C-alpha cells in the first residue's frame with residue numbers, strides 16, 4: 001500500500017508537514033521519533049553513545065519494518081535517511097517520495113538555538129549547513145518523485161500541495 005514519504009534537509013519541515021497531513025487522515029510515522037522510542041534514547045544520545053553508524057542502521061531497519069506492515073502512512077524521515085542507496089530504494093517502495101527543499105539561510109533561521117540536531121552542534125553551523133547540503137542535494141533529488149520548495153510556504157499549504165499530488 002502506498003504511503004507519502006517526506007525527505008529533505010534538517011529543518012525543512014518534514015515533521016511539521018507530516019503533522020499537517022495527519023489532519024487529512026494519514027497515520028504519521030516520524031522515523032526519528034520511531035527510533036527514539038525503539039532505542040529509549042534521544043537522537044543526540046544515540047549519536048553520542050552508540051555513534052552515527054548505529055543510528056544509520058537503525059534508520060534502515062525502521063524502513064524495512066514499515067515496508068512489511070503494508071499500511072498507508074505519512075512517513076517523515078530523518079534528514080539523512082536518503083543518503084544510502086539501500087534507503088532510497090526502500091523509500092521508493094514505500095510510496096510517493098517528496099523532497100522538501102529548503103535554502104541554507106532558512107535552515108539557519110529556523111534551527112537557531114535548537115540543540116537537538118547533533119550534526120549541527122557547535123560553532124560554524126552556517127558553514128556546516130552549506131557543506132552538508134551540497135553533499136546531499138544529489139541524493140535528495142535522485143531519491144524523490146517530486147520537489148517542493150518550502151521557504152515561502154506554510155506547513156498547511158505544503159500539505160495541501162502534497163495531498164493533491166497523491
Ligand SMILES: Nc1ncnc2c1ncn2[C@@H]1O[C@H](COP(=O)(O)OP(=O)(O)OP(=O)(O)O)[C@@H](O)[C@H]1O
Nearest residue numbers: 009010011012013014015016078079110153154155
Ligand atoms: N513551512 C514552514 N514555515 C515556517 N516554519 C516552519 C515550516 N516548516 C517547519 N517550520 C519550523 O521549522 C522548525 C523545523 O521543522 P521540523 O522539525 O518539522 O523539520 P524537519 O525537517 O523534521 O527536521 P529534521 O530533519 O531535523 O527532523 C520547527 O520549529 C518548525 O516549526
Ligand SMILES: O=C(O)C1=C[C@@H](O)[C@@H](O)[C@H](O)C1
Nearest residue numbers: 010032043078079080117118
Ligand atoms: O540530517 C541528518 O543527518 C539528521 C537529521 C535528523 O532528522 C536526525 O535524523 C539526525 O539528527 C540526523
Ligand SMILES: [Mg+2]
Nearest residue numbers: 014015032077
Ligand atoms: Mg523531523
